[in-house]
Structures are given as structure tokens and as C-alpha cells.
Amino acid sequence: MSALRVLVQREDIDVGAELARLEALGGGGIASFTGVVRGEGGMEMLELEHHPGMTEKVMRDIAEQAADRWSLVGVTVIHRYGPLRAGERIVLTAAAARHRHAALEACAYLIDWLKTEAPFWKKEHFADGRSAWVETRKSDAAATDRWRA
């Protein structure tokens, strides 16, 4: 059984504390991915909306799939919602495994699946008052498809 930690929260993510928690599981290899809001093209604020009943279930399913596929010692998936400014963390995926390849691959798998399966929507707010919902990108679906092989 691997240790699963899945959270949907408004608060910031304490990456150091989360990685220390995974290190303490005794796996030997810990990999992580942190997503941070990009402040491009005058974007001041990113608003993240989610489906409260569904989000955690979908994230837990994805974490369980990764844990099984790579026999992970531990998995951590934390996603924020609400208004986020450029430079703020949005998401953390992390995996603890006995060996580095499993940890690194699991971590990439987690973030690829989150992007296409977790019910979050992003709206960009710009300095000039414009705002727009972010459209999906074909590259996101392609990133997920590679794990189906």
C-alpha cells in the first residue's frame, strides 16, 4: 500500500514540508513537479474554478493509478483553486519510489493526467481589464495519450 495524499485547497503549498513527508517514507527516490502561475502578456491574476464534489475523487483516482503502475511508496497531489497571482504555486505532484525512474515517470504521469482529467478551469485577468477563459490545448491531450501506449 502506498501513502496517498490528495488535497484541493485555497492555501499555498508548502513544497518543502510535502517533500520531507515523502522522504520520510523510506523510498529512496523522490521526484516532484511544481506548477507556478506565469505572468505573461500583462496577465495579473489567474482565477481557478473547480467542481468541488468531483475534483478530489478524480485526483485520487489519478494518484491511485500512478501508485499501482509504478509500485510507488507514496504519492502527493495538491491543487489550489481561487484567485492566484503571477508567481504563485498552483499545483504540486510528487512521487516517492524505490528508484528514480519510477519516481520521475510517475510525477510526469500525474501532471499530464491532471491537466486533462481534473475538473479545473482557468480564467486569465489582464492589467487592462480584459479577462478570458483558458482554452484547452491539443498538446495537453497528446501528453496524456502517450501514457495510453
Added chain:
Amino acid sequence: MAIDLLYFAGIREAIGLSGERVDPPASVASVVDLVDWLVARGNGYVTAFADRTKLRAAIDDRFVDLNASLAGAREVALFPPVTGGAA
């Protein structure tokens, strides 16, 4: 049978509601039927569901095809494709 509807992102904004409880007629059997029935109300519903290629649905917290049956459904969520995560 009454169904709780949830709307998210651009669909929520176009309709002007985050959700509502509806009681469609028995002829409304699938998600597509439900959307057609909502569109017949006019106004924001027409805008919200204008592009069916950008419509996704979940029944009781599980993603479903738009042709999925509403039999036994308690809650139907309607939303655009998801754009979670970062980078």
C-alpha cells in the same frame, strides 16, 4: 424526476447561475436531450450551449459522453473542457 444541474466556467457565466434544480419531462432521456431542453428556454442557455464541441458533462461526479442516459442521475454537471494544472 428532479435533477440538480451544476454549471462551471464560461457556461456558468453565460447562464448566470452556478446551478439549479430542474424537472424535465420524461422525453428528456440523455444529456443531449437535457441540453436541447435547456436551450429551448432561450437567452443565456442558447449562448452557453452554442458550441457542442466544447461541451463536457459529468453525471454524479463521473465524466460521461453527451449521449449518456440520465436514468438514475441525481446531479448533472455541464462545463467546457478542463484546463487544470500549469505549464
